[in-house]
Amino acid sequence: MAATILDGKALGARIDERTAQRVTTFVDEHGRRPCLTVVLVGEDPASQVYVRNKIRRCGQTGIESREHRLGVDVGEDELLRLIRALNHADDVDGILVQLPLPDHIDAALVLEAIAAEKDVDGFHPDNAGRLASGMPRFVPCTPRGAMHLIHEVHENLQGLHAVVVGRSTIVGRPMAQLLLMADATVTIAHSKTKDLTSTCLDADILIAAVGRPKIISGGMVKPGATVIDVGINRIDDGGKGRLVGDVDYDQVMGHAGAITPVPGGVGPMTIACLLENTVDAAIMRMA
Ligand code: NDP
Numbered sequence: 001m002a003a004t005i006l007d008g009k010a011l012g013a014r015i016d017e018r019t020a021q022r023v024t025t026f027v028d029e030h031g032r033r034p035c036l037t038v039v040l041v042g043e044d045p046a047s048q049v050y051v052r053n054k055i056r057r058c059g060q061t062g063i064e065s066r067e068h069r070l071g072v073d074v075g076e077d078e079l080l081r082l083i084r085a086l087n088h089a090d091d092v093d094g095i096l097v098q099l100p101l102p103d104h105i106d107a108a109l110v111l112e113a114i115a116a117e118k119d120v121d122g123f124h125p126d127n128a129g130r131l132a133s134g135m136p137r138f139v140p141c142t143p144r145g146a147m148h149l150i151h152e153v154h155e156n157l158q159g160l161h162a163v164v165v166g167r168s169t170i171v172g173r174p175m176a177q178l179l180l181m182a183d184a185t186v187t188i189a190h191s192k193t194k195d196l197t198s199t200c201l202d203a204d205i206l207i208a209a210v211g212r213p214k215i216i217s218g219g220m221v222k223p224g225a226t227v228i229d230v231g232i233n234r235i236d237d238g239g240k241g242r243l244v245g246d247v248d249y250d251q252v253m254g255h256a257g258a259i260t261p262v263p264g265g266v267g268p269m270t271i272a273c274l275l276e277n278t279v280d281a282a283i284m285r286m287a
Pocket of ligand 1 (some may be wrong): 142165166167168169170171172189190191192193196209210211212215230231232233266267270
């Protein structure tokens with residue numbers, strides 16, 4: 001039987017509606033809109049699309065957005081100066097530095113320079129540490145969005161085995177922390193995992209966050225499992241660029257109980273959660 005398709009666009013739109021209501025309440029109480037500032041360095045085409053989508057969705061929910069575009073040659077010092085200024089700006093609630101940054105800039109240093117209470121991406125070590133300690137403040141948007149999708153299928157994760165393929169600080173690790181907090185039994189697999197197929201086959205919930213097209217095949221998925229595909233890979237499909245995930249969608253469709261498409265799955269949820277985090281930041285700062 002074909003799997004249920006988990007529609008991130010539709011769920012993201014429902015979350016955005018709730019966010020828009022929270023924005024209205026915030027404006028009534030504080031006389032200003034929550035404000036997200038996005039910093040984009042260089043001309044990376046994918047980053048430009050992501051930033052454009054984030055700004056558009058801010059507008060749709062009533063969040064004020066500001067954009068700082070810096071040239072690809074900008075010095076690390078200049079970028080750090082801008083972040084410090086944004087940290088001190090009273091009317092800025094959330095700061096997001098679009099990744100990746102050019103090679104001459106130390107991304108870890110830049111992310112750590114963002115005030116933790118404005119770190120709506122949740123990448124600051126303070127926020128990562130809080131999540132790892134079970135006291136989350138800002139949770140990285142992609143895993144937060146993936147959890148919303150998982151909860152569409154599983155109200156309660158107790159007794160379920162979740163396998164996360166990928167251990168990046170942006171997706172894999174925070175994903176595993178969230179699943180653990182939700183009482184799943186969690187395995188993290190990565191490039192040094194010995195037998196990825198048997199590890200994945202044991203998963204009731206399988207999350208792929210690798211960055212390799214179709215690395216998860218039908219034979220790696222337990223019948224009825226929930227499969228969340230975080231991967232976004234651009235492939236050359238007969239000369240036409242196309243986005244695919246880490247999961248072989250057509251194959252896995254016949255094995256999984258539920259599956260996220262790419263595009264239209266985790267991607268739109270990531271932005272919905274960024275907007276949620278921005279309103280959370282604004283409310284926390286005014287408390
Ligand atoms: P990283 O490159 O930082 O991490 C990839 C992880 O996959 C690493 O932990 C790596 O292991 C592991 N890995 C690589 N090859 C294998 C393999 N053959 N078998 C098992 N594990 C492997 O990527 P990100 O976490 O930043 O992103 C992952 C994917 O998610 C990308 O496609 C990215 O574009 C996408 N993404 C999507 C978002 C969205 O909004 N939908 C947001 C963010 C990312 P090791 O640690 O051992 O090297």
